[in-house]
Amino acid sequence: MKLAAKDLLRLATVGSVDDGKSTLIGRLLVDTRQLFDDQLDAVAAASEKRGVGDLDLSFVTDGLRAEREQGITIDVAYRYAATPTRKFIIADCPGHVQYTRNMATGASTADLALVVLNVAHGVKEQTRRHLCIAALLGVRTIIVAVNKMDEVNWSESAYVAVVDELTTLANELGFESVTPIPVSALLGENVVERSSHLDWYAGPSVLQALEACDAGSWTHAGSGSRLPIQWVLRQNGGGRTYAGMLNGSTLHEGDTVTLLPANIETTITSITSGSGPRHAATAGLSIDVGLADETDAGRGDLLATSPLPTVTKEFEATVCWFGEQPVRAGQRLRLKHTTKVTPARIRELSGVVDIETLSVEAGTQLATNDIGLVTIQTADALVVDDYRDNRVTGSFVLIDEVTNATVAAGMVGRASFL
Amino acid sequence: MTASILQAPDMTDHLDLLESHAIFILREVVAECEKPVLLFSGGKDSAVLLHLAAKAFAPQSLPFPVMHVDTGQNFPEVLDFRDDAVARHGARLVVASVQESIDQGRVADPGPLGPRNRLQTVTLLDAITAHGFDAAFGGARRDEDKARAKERILSFRDAFGQWDPRQQRPELWQLYQGRVNPGEHLRAFPLSDWTELDIWQYIERENMALPKIYFAHEREVVRRDGMLLAVGPFVEPRPGEEVERLVVRFRTVGDANLTGAVLSNAATLAAIVNEIALANVSERGATRGDDKFSETAMEDRKREGYF
Numbered sequence: 001m002k003l004a005a006k007d008l009l010r011l012a013t014v015g016s017v018d019d020g021k022s023t024l025i026g027r028l029l030v031d032t033r034q035l036f037d038d039q040l041d042a043v044a045a046a047s048e049k050r051g052v053g054d055l056d057l058s059f060v061t062d063g064l065r066a067e068r069e070q071g072i073t074i075d076v077a078y079r080y081a082a083t084p085t086r087k088f089i090i091a092d093c094p095g096h097v098q099y100t101r102n103m104a105t106g107a108s109t110a111d112l113a114l115v116v117l118n119v120a121h122g123v124k125e126q127t128r129r130h131l132c133i134a135a136l137l138g139v140r141t142i143i144v145a146v147n148k149m150d151e152v153n154w155s156e157s158a159y160v161a162v163v164d165e166l167t168t169l170a171n172e173l174g175f176e177s178v179t180p181i182p183v184s185a186l187l188g189e190n191v192v193e194r195s196s197h198l199d200w201y202a203g204p205s206v207l208q209a210l211e212a213c214d215a216g217s218w219t220h221a222g223s224g225s226r227l228p229i230q231w232v233l234r235q236n237g238g239g240r241t242y243a244g245m246l247n248g249s250t251l252h253e254g255d256t257v258t259l260l261p262a263n264i265e266t267t268i269t270s271i272t273s274g275s276g277p278r279h280a281a282t283a284g285l286s287i288d289v290g291l292a293d294e295t296d297a298g299r300g301d302l303l304a305t306s307p308l309p310t311v312t313k314e315f316e317a318t319v320c321w322f323g324e325q326p327v328r329a330g331q332r333l334r335l336k337h338t339t340k341v342t343p344a345r346i347r348e349l350s351g352v353v354d355i356e357t358l359s360v361e362a363g364t365q366l367a368t369n370d371i372g373l374v375t376i377q378t379a380d381a382l383v384v385d386d387y388r389d390n391r392v393t394g395s396f397v398l399i400d401e402v403t404n405a406t407v408a409a410g411m412v413g414r415a416s417f418l
Numbered sequence: 419m420t421a422s423i424l425q426a427p428d429m430t431d432h433l434d435l436l437e438s439h440a441i442f443i444l445r446e447v448v449a450e451c452e453k454p455v456l457l458f459s460g461g462k463d464s465a466v467l468l469h470l471a472a473k474a475f476a477p478q479s480l481p482f483p484v485m486h487v488d489t490g491q492n493f494p495e496v497l498d499f500r501d502d503a504v505a506r507h508g509a510r511l512v513v514a515s516v517q518e519s520i521d522q523g524r525v526a527d528p529g530p531l532g533p534r535n536r537l538q539t540v541t542l543l544d545a546i547t548a549h550g551f552d553a554a555f556g557g558a559r560r561d562e563d564k565a566r567a568k569e570r571i572l573s574f575r576d577a578f579g580q581w582d583p584r585q586q587r588p589e590l591w592q593l594y595q596g597r598v599n600p601g602e603h604l605r606a607f608p609l610s611d612w613t614e615l616d617i618w619q620y621i622e623r624e625n626m627a628l629p630k631i632y633f634a635h636e637r638e639v640v641r642r643d644g645m646l647l648a649v650g651p652f653v654e655p656r657p658g659e660e661v662e663r664l665v666v667r668f669r670t671v672g673d674a675n676l677t678g679a680v681l682s683n684a685a686t687l688a689a690i691v692n693e694i695a696l697a698n699v700s701e702r703g704a705t706r707g708d709d710k711f712s713e714t715a716m717e718d719r720k721r722e723g724y725f
Binding site: 045046074076077087 | 430432434435437438439441442445446448449450470473474475476477478560561563564565567568570583584586587588589590591592593595597598599610611613615697698699700703713714717
């Protein structure tokens with residue numbers, strides 16, 4: 001079976017530790033028969049060995065020794081599933097606050113977030129943090145699995161209370177589509193099959209919701225075409241083409257493009273993808289293009305159609321700080337944006353987000369897992385879009401100059417809820 | 419590669435997206451790292467990786483060498499394929515020999531028929547150091563194993579070649595940052611998000627060549643440890659083992675004494691795609707002795723620096 005690109009859905013699980021994210025994904029994979037017999041046998045054997053019952057479904061994705069010993073998820077597990085109508089790339093993310101950086105890794109390329117929360121506990125601080133990060137990262141569609149319904153005797157009022165709390169938060173954060181579903185991941189109720197314990201619930205199961213949702217791809221953008229140049233290919237006979245992964249709107253042969261930051265207008269004369277020459281290309285395709293005019297375009301430059309992005313050495317941004325040491329204004333770092341790496345500094349820290357209230361407070365430093373509003377200054381000019389217009393040209397990472405660790409995820413501009 | 423021009427921009431399927439992502443990763447690592455190398459076993463995944471690398475830099479030649487970590491216990495058909503593929507792509511081949519590591523006393527000699535899978539790690543890391551490679555492309559996929567499911571696309575290795583699954587770098591969006599200090603290196607996995615079925619569909623679409631042992635053929639085998647092992651220079655029938663002549667094919671390619679065959683009549687790429695779509699046992703579960711040593715065999719080997 002071959003599926004069109006739009007039928008590929010990337011989803012990330014979101015929510016607090018112990019609310020059942022891994023168990024839900026394990027249940028989803030087992031009940032849709034995505035696991036091979038030997039993989040299921042291995043989960044059963046590991047469950048028995050650790051004395052956690054016949055089949056601990058969290059072991060389907062919690063594959064590291066330390067994860068199984070501690071019964072927590074440490075890092076993202078990527079799992080793949082296919083139903084007759086869709087292919088899924090599932091990022092099962094950790095809930096523990098210590099591993100927020102790994103959750104952000106999983107959610108940064110998600111088209112949709114599958115929020116899992118415990119009906120008895122409601123929206124915990126870590127659920128708020130995860131939802132806030134998912135919203136910042138540009139996720140617009142969430143499916144909310146209200147889990148452990150069996151532990152509250154399938155109570156509608158308990159469900160409604162949690163859904164009300166969650167919906168209020170989701171509205172504040174600006175999610176466009178919120179689908180709450182009562183489930184028991186442990187017992188497999190309302191995950192794939194509809195539940196017989198939930199007469200009062202008429203909506204879809206988690207799988208039905210995943211198959212039906214229209215989330216759009218994370219590479220979808222409201223901007224013009226953007227082609228950050230990765231590599232220059234010398235063609236036989238002397239010409240050059242410019243290679244990169246396209247994002248933003250569709251690019252056509254004959255389109256007028258502007259080479260930035262040099263600001264030189266030229267025309268696309270050819271487009272080639274892995275399958276050969278083509279008249280047009282959509283976001284997510286690696287292509288190389290020929291240009292009508294001689295230019296000295298190279299890695300780090302960008303080809304764009306209008307409306308054009310901004311060329312700047314200073315811009316406002318929202319950052320999630322993952323470094324182990326706190327950071328203050330003035331800190332020098334390395335910054336990677338599209339295919340460009342440049343020295344940079346946090347010129348100003350204008351506020352720190354209070355996760356409880358979503359208000360921006362004054363602050364002098366960002367500690368691990370803090371979200372801050374900053375002004376970034378770079379040595380070299382960058383070609384940026386606001387993150388809400390384009391998740392590729394609007395995103396950057398900050399890198400520690402000594403250890404080379406990635407210490408922050410950055411988004412150009414400021415989310416509307418902050 | 420087709421010469422006809424693709425008309426409609428919506429003619430993009432999931433294989434196009436996987437191909438594009440892999441090409442993007444290949445170009446990004448080559449641009450950011452000083453001295454990359456592509457690890458090539460002669461198996462289907464590394465064949466796809468080499469095919470994609472050629473596309474990523476065409477019409478120029480490959481901007482990195484291809485390295486085979488040679489245990490000396492290969493299927494001859496796989497060595498033939500390796501040499502053909504390297505010649506076809508005009509690549510430079512580096513062979514890192516496990517036998518040399520044994521001769522130099524770097525690893526203990528397991529004997530002529532003993533398993534050499536785990537020994538490869540020392541040979542691999544020694545070769546990376548000797549050649550000064552700072553990035554090594556591998557064909558590993560996240561659907562192969564539960565430890566691989568956890569690994570980043572650009573996976574950091576410390577000065578001892580170790581993977582620390584608790585301290586992986588965040589990997590946001592597709593901002594792959596490959597900077598390392600001297601002595602450290604990266605493993606890069608452009609096929610991370612491909613499944614076994616994707617690989618076979620892509621091989622069929624691209625009509626790629628593969629080692630003959632992937633296709634159904636008659637062969638003498640013995641049943642050992644729940645696997646069908648091909649009788650040959652590295653697998654001698656033991657007392658009590660019956661040699662059978664069966665129609666089989668290989669789903670994965672590893673050392674001849676650790677890789678089991680599967681009963682199959684699939685002799686064409688189309689037949690293999692159908693077989694994989696209906697399979698109820700995983701490829702490594704069906705065929706790999708090296709994964710059966712313990713619950714976390716892959717994680718343990720990866721921590722030491724394995725592929």
